[in-house]
Amino acid sequence: MPPIRIVLLIIFYFNFLGITLIGQNQLPSKKEINKLIGSATKLRESGDFEKSLLISRLALRQAISIKDNILIAENYNNVAANFNALAEFDKAIFYYDKALSYANLTQNDTIKQRVNNNLGNMYCFEKKKYDKGVFYYRKAIEYSKNISDSSQMAFTNLNLTWALFDIGKFQKGEESLKQINLYYKKHKNDYVVVVLNMLNGMYSNFKNDDAKADFYFKEAIRLGKELDEKSDLSFSHLEYSKLLLKLKKYKEAYEHLQIYTRLNDEIYAEEKLEKANVEGVNFQLDEYKRTIDKIENEKDLQFQSLKKSRIIVLLFIIAIFVLLLFLNSLIKNNRFRLKSNADLMLANQELVIANKKAQESALLKTQFISTISHELRTPLYGVVGITDLLLEEHQELTKSPHLNSLKFSARYLLSLVNDILQINKIEENKIILDKLTFNLMDEFLTIKNSLSFIAKKNNNKIFIEVDESIPESLIGDKLRFAQIMMNLVSNALKFTKDGNIEIIARQIAVKGEMHTIEFKIKDNGVGIAALDQDKIFDKFVQVGRKELDYQGTGLGLSIVKRLLELFGSNIFVESELGKGTVFTFCIDFEYNSMKTNEIINNIQVDMSLNHAFKVLVVEDNQINQLITKKIIEKNNYSCIVVEDGFKALEILAQEEFDIILMDINMPLMNGFETTRRIRLEGVDTPVIALTAFDKNEITDEAIMAGINDIIVKPFESVQLFKVMNSLILKAKNLV
Known part of the structure; x- marks a missing residue:
């Protein structure tokens, strides 16, 4: 340590000593001691640990002199927090225990809660002694209930949940997680939001609710970046990689592991810099420990501390001891890094193998889709072709609703087959909408006729209502539009018995040649529960389906949503169990008489x-x-x-x-x-x-x-x- 710094410390020490000697005949007030405690806390939070410890020692001496156990506990808690910030965890636990011993002599549940929570943090996250840490967290929660402090209870519950989840005790942490979620709904708090989303993701992963887990982890990562919470963000990436690994998304899992490693490296570098900045402080750590211990038993310690030679010898011994501790810490960190790198290299090799298998699987899938596509389209060509020949060779059948329905259904089936087989192309926006002219009422009538057998089966009636202001001929992709309507109307018919289905089209805006039309498909069937309404547009989901209730692939509403995205639109659902469902969406169609004639002429x-x-x-x-x-x-x-x-x-x-x-x-x-x-x-x-x-x-x-x-x-x-x-x-x- 530089001689100038030693001199300054001695002057600072004498300064406080002088103040003590002057005031020894007059006991300090609680207000004065609280002011010193506040000053020491601010210095610690700003990173000036040396001054914080000096002022804490003076405040502790005064608190002991007036025998105020609450103030003594507050000072020990502050001293322990300084050692915690300096990564001297054993010393921090030592002084937290002293703080707790004095806090337990009082009726003040606030200081008891704070110290128990801090001890829980030490044992769970620094010493990895989870059982002991959980014990202190539960004591802290009991004291929080006594003082009705919801914010402190939330923070302790957050720490408790994280600790339990870390050791795989998800069921024991479930109640604590609920408490935090309830608190966050009432009191938005940036300090807990990143970790809270991560914990919800970990719990959803445990419950095998992969969709929810994915959402929460992504939210935690987004908020971690937004709030610049590197530590919480790094753990969010780590936990998300575990979910992705379980889902066999090896490449994405590896990417998040890399981000976790990079953030840890940055945090490690910052911690090294911080340790370098406080290296001078570390020379005095044991001196403070010895000095504070003696404050309780020796009133004349200030006279012994004035001996310069003894201070220099003690500081020299402390410096050697701290340097040895620091060297030991570096060795442990280096071993940990080597082990982590070895684990990452092994994981990387596994991911490379998994990626190769995934590519082979994707190639096989593409070949399979190509083969199935050919095999399905070939017989459909026969169905469509024979239907066309019948209509052309037997003119008397042209008005037959059955044959027209057969033709429409065959073409719809062809479109459905194409979309099911190429749903990956829909998701990648590789489908381009056609521009054909069509009549809205004709399309609705064809859909009604095509689905008449389902309507009769469930004794349903279909009603059509088309706004008179809608032009007779519209331009757009009528086949994709018909597919959307067919899916929605057939769904309504399947989930309704002895009821009515309404197909409603209303023009809500006109801008130049574009006509915005709102479509509603209403039924008075079984309805959809509020909890299930977010799931119905996922692939292969059939909400409420029993063994023999309803038929279908579970792709209908998923395809509807993706097709509407191609139209630049979205779909909304309103439903209540037992009262029915309403699906609503808007599409912009073009109306231009000259273009309509041109399109018709082009296909002649x-x-x-x-x-x-x-x-x-x-x-x-x-x-x-x-x-x-x-x-x-x-x-x-x-x-x-x-x-x-x-x-x-x-x-x-x-x-x-x-x-x-x-x-x-x-x-x-x-x-x-x-x-x-x-x-x-x-x-x-x-x-x-x-x-x-x-x-x-x-x-x-x-x-x-x-x-x-x-x-x-x-x-x-x-x-x-x-x-x-x-x-x-x-x-x-x-x-």
């Missing part, structure tokens, strides 16, 4: 062409052969069908065609390889891929193979002929 194809075009269809599925051939020949085109790529090459060597419709997934040789060989033979006839694969999956390979365009089955025949005519005329230089 000139079927009056005098050219007799010759079409080659390469398709292995017999039903698809029949449907495609019928569609082509009814428009006066000639058509030849072959069932594989080899036969296609044979017939192309003998005959010329105006266009080729090529299936992709065929035995022997697929559509890509067939097209490549056709191009190698020098045949430049346009090729259209007619496939059940998703267009985005095969576009690159199709272009490389020499395919001119792609149409996904099932398709609109009008769209097929539009693309065919365009490619043929372009190839013949007729346009």
